[in-house]
């Protein structure tokens with residue numbers, strides 16, 4: 246790949262930071278999976294069927310209670326897209342660092358498909374490949390086959406509706422996962438921030454948390470956005486091009 250001179254210089258600075266870091270973790274968003282063919286949330290959805298709906302109607306408890314069939318249908322449509330995509334070079338570059346923890350906002354499992362061990366991935370916003378009971382006091386869950394997702398149905402344990410096991414707007418993050426991510430970000434030497442607009446809280450607050458605890462921050466994203474403003478080094482470019490060059494030759498770890 247050919248870098249412009251300023252990007253090449255910044256890449257060298259970023260590699261210098263990594264070389265001096267004992268504890269490194271990655272924090273990713275939808276941009277990590279963009280080159281696999283999954284649109285980010287700020288991209289214009291081209292599918293006419295869904296583009297007329299506000300995300301809030303499709304990704305909130307209010308939207309689900311108002312029209313559960315529509316919400317399930319939308320998620321099943323997204324699942325069919327997931328079934329058709331594969332990890333890209335950025336997922337594979339991160340998977341090449343098996344001792345590094347991946348904190349991700351993505352509900353897909355492309356990091357795991359690229360080879361990252363499941364216990365090395367903190368899914369802050371849940372998993373689109375699972376359903377769970379909507380009742381707060383019922384912990385019934387099921388794995389979903391994205392090729393054959395199920396229609397709206399009742400929980401076999403308590404009778405409340407089943408729903409995707411993702412975090413919707415206004416909902417709490419899974420507490421154990423969130424606590425682990427926060428603790429991690431308080432003890433890093435470097436946080437790699439990949440493909441996130443860093444606008445959805447509380448997850449986006451991890452970048453500031455890491456900085457407050459003396460971590461360096463390297464941001465990889467074609468658009469600087471809110472994350473780029475917090476970067477020690479901002480690498481403008483697609484994750485699938487920048488990450489392999491950035492991580493080549495390293496054996497990074499989160500726990501020293």
Ligand code: NAD
Pocket residue numbers: 273274275276277279280285286287288300303304350351352370439440441442443444445465466467468470482483484485
């Ligand atoms: P985002 O869409 O807000 O931002 C994606 C980022 O990826 C952008 O900064 C973009 O410049 C960057 N990008 C695009 N292509 C890239 C590439 N090839 N390489 C690197 N970066 C690239 O996504 P986000 O930050 O992950 O959003 C946060 C969370 O918001 C999501 O995880 C989701 O939970 C939630 N959300 C959900 C919905 C929904 O369900 N409808 C809608 C909005 C937000």
